[in-house]
Structure formats: structure tokens, C-alpha cells
Amino acid sequence: LWRMGIVDENATADDVLKLTVRDILERRLQTMVYRLALARTIYQARQLIVHGHVYVGDRKVRSPSYHVMRGEERLIRVAIPIVKEASSEEGESQAS
Structure with missing residues (x-):
């Protein structure tokens, strides 16, 4: 469970029994x-993964349910940049 990133290295049996689905x-x-701010929403994160834009190390992963191991956390990257939405002020000034 430690290698999976779910508990600390010195976790006790009580710590394991306290695990929840959320963990x-x-x-x-x-x-x-989403948590690494590689996508603006959880839904966008899913779309990026399914469309093949997310890599874990050198491997393209297309499964949103892929379980990220502790050593893989820093290897997650998105192959396309996330474009920031234009502010409403910019849109109004261009419309004039």
C-alpha cells in the first residue's frame, strides 16, 4: 500500500483499516x-486522458481509472498546453 501511495511508509494496521474509498x-x-493543475476541471482531465494527451513517464495512458503509483506522480505530463480562456473584458473590447 505504501508503493501505491495510499499510506505512509510507517503505517500501522489501524491506519490501513481507516482507509476510505476517497483515499x-x-x-x-x-x-x-486535476490536482496537479494540468486541467481546469475534473471533466477536462478525463477528456485529456481519453483523447491520448496524458503521459505517465514515456507511456501514453488512456484510462482515467489508472492507479498512479507513488514513484509515478512526478512523471505525469500533458502533451498539449491548456489554453487559458479570454477574459470577458477582452471579448467586449474586440466587439466594439
């Missing part, structure tokens, strides 16, 4: 892409 779901690739 497991936080290790999903979709959640990690």
Missing part, C-alpha cells in the same frame, strides 16, 4: 491530473 480514488490518474 483510493485520490490516486486515480483523472484526479491526479
Whole structure:
């Protein structure tokens, strides 16, 4: 469980028994892409993954439910830049 990133290295049996579904779901690739601010929303994170824009190391991963191991956290990258939405002020000035 430590290598999976779910518990600390010195976790006790009580720590393991206190694990929740949320602890497991936080290790999903979709959640990690969103938490690392590689996507603006959790839905965009899913879309980026399914469309093949997310890599873990050198491997393209297309499964949002992929479980990210502890050593893989820093290897997550998105192959396309996220374009910031234009502010409403810019849109109004261009319309004039």
C-alpha cells in the first residue's frame, strides 16, 4: 500500500483499516491530473486522458481509472498546453 501511495511508509494496521474509498480514488490518474493543475476541471482531465494527451513517464495512458503509483506522480505530463480562456473584458473590447 505504501508503493501505491495510499499510506505512509510507517503505517500501522489501524491506519490501513481507516482507509476510505476517497483515499483510493485520490490516486486515480483523472484526479491526479486535476490536482496537479494540468486541467481546469475534473471533466477536462478525463477528456485529456481519453483523447491520448496524458503521459505517465514515456507511456501514453488512456484510462482515467489508472492507479498512479507513488514513484509515478512526478512523471505525469500533458502533451498539449491548456489554453487559458479570454477574459470577458477582452471579448467586449474586440466587439466594439
